[in-house]
Amino acid sequence: MTADPLAAPPRPALVRLIPGDVPLSTPLAWPIVGEDGALLFDAGTIVAGDEARDFLFKHFEPHRRAEAQARAGTEGEDDARRGEPAAVTFDDIGLAIGGRVGLRGTGGTGSTMYASRVIGFSSARRNAERALFVTQPVMSGAEPLELVRGEQVDLVALSGRGVFRFACTVDAICREPFNYVVLSEPGAIRRLRARKFARMPTRLAARFSAESDAEPLGQVGRVCDISPYGMSLAVVTPAARAGDRLRLSFHFNTDDIDVHIDTHAIVRHVHAPDATHQNAAYGLEFESLEPTQRIALKSFMAERS
Numbered sequence: 001m002t003a004d005p006l007a008a009p010p011r012p013a014l015v016r017l018i019p020g021d022v023p024l025s026t027p028l029a030w031p032i033v034g035e036d037g038a039l040l041f042d043a044g045t046i047v048a049g050d051e052a053r054d055f056l057f058k059h060f061e062p063h064r065r066a067e068a069q070a071r072a073g074t075e076g077e078d079d080a081r082r083g084e085p086a087a088v089t090f091d092d093i094g095l096a097i098g099g100r101v102g103l104r105g106t107g108g109t110g111s112t113m114y115a116s117r118v119i120g121f122s123s124a125r126r127n128a129e130r131a132l133f134v135t136q137p138v139m140s141g142a143e144p145l146e147l148v149r150g151e152q153v154d155l156v157a158l159s160g161r162g163v164f165r166f167a168c169t170v171d172a173i174c175r176e177p178f179n180y181v182v183l184s185e186p187g188a189i190r191r192l193r194a195r196k197f198a199r200m201p202t203r204l205a206a207r208f209s210a211e212s213d214a215e216p217l218g219q220v221g222r223v224c225d226i227s228p229y230g231m232s233l234a235v236v237t238p239a240a241r242a243g244d245r246l247r248l249s250f251h252f253n254t255d256d257i258d259v260h261i262d263t264h265a266i267v268r269h270v271h272a273p274d275a276t277h278q279n280a281a282y283g284l285e286f287e288s289l290e291p292t293q294r295i296a297l298k299s300f301m302a303e304r305s
Contacts, residue, residue: 013066022053022062035061038205038251045218052219055236055279059222060205088189090130093164095121095157098256102156103137105147113156114138114145119180129185131171136179147181149173155186158257163292165190199225199232200301206233206250210240211264217249221282227301228294230265230285238280240267246284254300261293 014033022032024047032041040060047053056062095101095118102113114137122131137145147153151170156163168183202225207217224232240246244267251260269283289297 014063015066017062017064019053019057021064022047022056024049024053030064032056032062032064034205035063036253039207039249040205040220041207041218042216045216052236056220059203059234060220088164088191090186090189093157093166093186093189095132096256099157101134103134103145104154105137105145105151114142116181122182132168132183132185134181134183136181144179147173153183155183158259158292158296163191199227199230201225202252204250204252206231206248208233208235208246208248208265211245211247213247217247223250224281226297228286228289228297230268230283232271233282233284234279235282236279238270238272238282240270240282242267242270245287246282248284248286252297252300254296257296259293259296259300261289263287263289263293 014035014037016035017032022028027044027046028041029043031039031043033039040056040062041047047056097118097120099118101116101118103116104113116134116137118132118134120133122133124130137147139145147170149170149172153168153170154165155168156165166186166189168186170181171184172182174180174182202223204223204226206221206223208219208221209215209217219235221233221235224234226232246265246267247262248265249260249262251258253259264287265284266287267282268285271281271283273280
């Protein structure tokens with residue numbers, strides 16, 4: 001087997017900020033991100049005052065992307081050209097070495113989904129297609145899935161770009177140096193859209209705003225703990241009340257995949273500032289997480305438990 005590893009794209013270079021770099025009461029010329037690249041404030045957001053800026057530097061390590069200023073003049077043109085692709089391609093999935101995929105065969109396995117991992121990609125063939133190499137599919141409590149050459153299989157993959165379903169044909173079954181499967185390039189690709197758990201302490205950045213606010217998410221908070229059903233969010237100044245709804249955006253990494261979640265949450269509790277942290281917090285319940293996002297959150301928690 002000759003495989004060309006398709007490594008995840010490198011993170012953009014970041015420049016660390018100091019408080020004096022963040023202007024107040026004027027739209028930001030570039031986005032502010034955390035040390036892991038998580039978006040804290042988008043370009044055009046107004047940091048209202050010293051209190052909001054102090055919160056930013058107390059809880060996070062703000063950076064800007066090194067190329068942000070150079071790109072500022074062309075981003076409007078890029079947005080204008082951006083549209084829905086006519087069809088989803090293999091490159092659109094963003095699969096990476098080590099990524100998990102679910103695989104379902106057609107040889108009497110019914111609807112059972114087995115787990116597998118991406119281990120490589122071939123060089124482009126004459127027709128420009130590339131083969132996909134995966135480990136032999138397995139499932140806890142069952143024998144590994146035996147496939148046959150020429151069989152069509154269905155796969156589901158989670159990447160930083162979304163959840164995708166696609167079909168492949170089994171090109172080869174290999175036994176050396178270990179059991180793995182060579183699949184044809186994915187076809188018939190579709191992006192899937194789908195509609196209590198102990199909370200785990202964490203430290204994630206989240207952007208939010210009131211549900212009625214039509215402007216971009218202009219406030220930043222720190223996720224103190226999280227579960228697949230809700231979170232505790234430390235904020236600068238509590239403005240919402242129990243029962244209010246917030247627009248919420250945050251991201252995390254699980255199994256080397258960046259997962260982005262944009263959702264709505266209901267404020268269930270408002271905790272007053274305490275003497276230790278000097279910050280209020282919202283107890284939030286997610287209102288409309290997709291099932292795949294809940295699975296990703298469970299994976300994130302399992303990795304850190």
